[in-house]
Amino acid sequence: MNISIIGAGSTALAGAAYFNLKNVPCQVYVRNRIKAACWNQSPLTVRGKIDTSLYVPFTTDLKKAVEEADILMVCTHATDHESVVEEIAPFLHDGQCLLFMNGCWGAIKACRLLSKQQDAPSISIAETANMPFIARLSSDYKTLEFKAMKEEIGYSCLGEEGELSTLLHLMAPKVSRVASPAxxxxxxxxxxxxxxxxxxxxxxxxxxxxxxxxxxxxxPKVAAYMEACDGERIAIGKALGLSLSSLLDVLNASWGEKKENLYDALTENQSYKTVMGPADLKGRYLSEDLPCGMGSLRDLSDMMHVDAPHIRSLVDTLSLYLGKPYTPFLTPQDLRVIKSLK
Structure with a gap:
């Protein structure tokens, strides 16, 4: 089993460090020349859940990274999923698995794009619901703080699994598969x-x-607003014919700790206690989770005619506050793919 990780951020490196300990062949595709130069000269120090040091097994050759992989693990910003698929498509070959981690509609976008190609290779397309690792890379790229690993990974797979299940079971003691990437x-x-x-x-x-x-x-009031958004998310899933677990149930399963309410699940989780708030407005909490996560829920509520006032208000208020009027993340074409794969 050969793994190529597309992306070189914190969670991608956490995966590379973990696979290194498990003796799973792995390489990381790096586009950033500064990171490549750094890791070419000195090893990466990993501290926390894992304590180790390794020379990052990186490559700057995308063609090599794609062609040599059995499983391509995409760990990029969700807004880049479409461009990633377009870039790697010419090098894909039969029998590979394209894994988006975390998914955030990566599988749907990939299905839509690859279905338009003539003579497209026969590959599997998979995604996970969340990242199994929590990690933070230092600003000089030399130290990775490996904070935590989740107890359970939920995933979907279109096509043959091959060694995908084996890989996921290496990363979490509990692995559950659902039928649809939606x-x-x-x-x-x-x-x-x-x-x-x-x-x-x-x-x-x-x-x-x-x-x-x-x-x-x-x-508690902030947690209550989250719960209201969660109820709307579940209603959107129901409109699509999907039965979704509550946010509280997902967190309890992921961390192996049973809490009675969402507020306790977030504030009493030891893995969360050291997590600092964003340092500025440019981080992934707003640049990715707002348009790709909450925005996609807003899009689906519109297309499926589901009332979602908390989600809509959240997305619209933040978008206006940030000076970037909201533009849809999911399209009617994506919805057609979603419905076809239920």
Whole structure:
């Protein structure tokens, strides 16, 4: 089993470090020349859940990274999924598995794009509901803080699994498969949590205040707003013919801790206690989770005629606040793919 990781951020490197310990052949595709130069000269120090040091097995050759892989693990920004698929498509070959981690509609976008190609190779397309690792890469790219690993991974797969299940079982003791990639994307926990907490702590973020994201800044009323958004997410899934677990149930399963309510699940989780709030408005909580996560829910509520006032207000308010009027992330073409794969 050969793994190629497309992307070289914190979670991609956490995967590379973990696979290195498990003796799974792995290489990381790196586009950033500064990162490549750094890792060419010195090893990456990993601390926390894993304590190790390794020379990052990277390549700057996309063709090589794609062609040599049995499983292509895409760990990029969700807004880049379409461009990633377009770039790797010429090098894909029969029998490979394209895995989006975390999914965030990556499988749907890939299906839509690859279906338009003549003589497209026979590959499997999979995605996970969430990232199994929590990690943070230092600004000089030399140290990775490996904070936590989740207890359960939910995933979907279109086509033959091959060694995918084996790989996922290496990363978590519990692995559950769902029938549709729409289920995995709609089961993502991060968008509702991250975007809601950002909105109600916006001045702290703008002022560069250092605060714990799941500490005093997360009040019972903020958690209640998250629960309202979660109810709307579940209603959207129902309109699509999907039965989705609640945010609380997903968190309890992911971390192996049973909490009675969402507020306790977020504020009492030891893995979350050290998570700091965003340092500015450019991080993934807003640049990715807002348009791709919460925005996709807003899009589906419109297309499926489901009332979602909390989600709509959240997306529209933040979009206007940030000076970027909201534009749809999911299209009617994506919806047709979603419905065809139920």
């Amino acid at each position: 289920s995995t994307s709609l089961s993502a926990t991060n968008p509702i949590i991250h975007v809601t907490a950002c909105l109600f702590n916006m001045t702290r973020i703008e002022n560069g205040e250092k605060f714990h994201f799941f500490g005093d800044s997360l009040t």
